[in-house]
Amino acid sequence: MRAAAGTPGSSRSVSTSTIPDDPTLAAIAEHQLRAAADRAGLDDGATAVLLAPERALEVSIPLRRDDGSLESLTGWRVQHSTLRGPGKGGVRLAPSVDAQEVRALAQLMTIKTAVAAMPFGGAKGGVAVDPRALSDAELERVVRAFAGAVSPIVGTDLDVMAPDSGADERVLGWMLDVLSPDGPLRPAALTGKPLALGGSHGREQATGRGLALSFAAFREEAGLDGSPRVVVQGSGNVGLAAALLLAEQGCRIVAVGRSRSAVVREEGLDVRALADHLDDGGDLADFDGGDELDPDELLGVPHDVLVPAATEGLVDEEAAGRADGARLVLEGANGALTPAADAAFADAGALVIPDVLANAGGVIVSTFEHQQGLLREQWTAEEVDLRLTAAMRRACDEVRERAAREDRPLRDAAFDLALERLLEAARLRGRPLR
């Protein structure tokens, strides 16, 4: 790692000695919440209340396969906090999903909605299944059964579901149908739905747009002028959208990686052409606008900005050591950095824009979609973007000012701001949290 002296954020460095390097999301979220509770002076009892979800529902989903055989799948909906509003959070369809992961994602959603000052709490759902291993008809049966099983605890004023990894617009359309049991569509029952069912313009790019806005808000503080070199880990919805928008801000996207492939071009990739190539079913490895790269080498490509936008815990302390040139880390995936990696970047003087701020664009536009559903309106793409820009700028300003005032990393400032808002809501509602 680079020396800390004289680099941006160096006065905010912390020692890495006792900080966990556990890549599981449960460990990452618990560490961050406990640290915030400590700083707020919460005792053990209050910290336990803060960590515990208000409600966690586990459901079993019988799946009739197309060949007639029957399987049993498990799904979860966890509402971590509804102190500041209905639950809000996506539904993840992936084989690795389990109760701990969903709980941790719900905890992070509580913090994220509070940092962004959106009128929601935090929730998350998931089904332990590989959607790519199912036929369309099987996937539809799973999704409808899941939505039906959680329907008593979700909906417009209770808990507003949304997509996460593995769940596309079709999935949300089926879920919305289940959540509209009387027939008439209830557009505010969930977000991330197709435009034709009351979805919002700008929802698909919202997380990437939020990342680009937070980059713009902090690039000067990180000393990044000209055309900084960017490495993007993850070429999904978040990674690709961020790459496209950062390129528009004059960045050079020098490498992009995914699970089993990566591509590099020192002069900068043509990200639009790369996105089209992937859309047409191509892979990073066979994109002829760059050189194939071993994905394990991705973080070693010289860069100024790192965008980990794949999945949780991929950047541990060792990986942070390989990314030793980064001056700014834009945490696209939830829990992308282990606490030890986070501390290593701080020690090296890199500025880390934490997930709960950097990727909040998704939940911000989800909130707008919910509002449009309640009002039975559809705002223009320009209007959505204006509102998103204002909300992201305000959140970035609030977190930056707090970090500067207290001489703390941005992540600490974001968690402290969120916890303050939660404690205030608890106090005003007369709920025990302290």
Ligand SMILES: NC(=O)c1ccc[n+]([C@@H]2O[C@H](COP(=O)([O-])OP(=O)(O)OC[C@H]3O[C@@H](n4cnc5c(N)ncnc54)[C@H](O)[C@@H]3O)[C@@H](O)[C@H]2O)c1
């Ligand atoms: N989509 C959203 O609006 C949104 C909002 C907030 C946060 N997030 C978070 O951002 C992350 C990415 O979301 P997404 O919607 O882009 O998902 P996605 O499934 O579209 O893309 C994930 C990408 O990560 C890559 N990947 C997965 N495992 C990897 C590994 N071990 N090494 C390298 N690459 C790997 C995949 O190949 C893929 O390119 C997730 O953590 C998600 O929870 C998403």
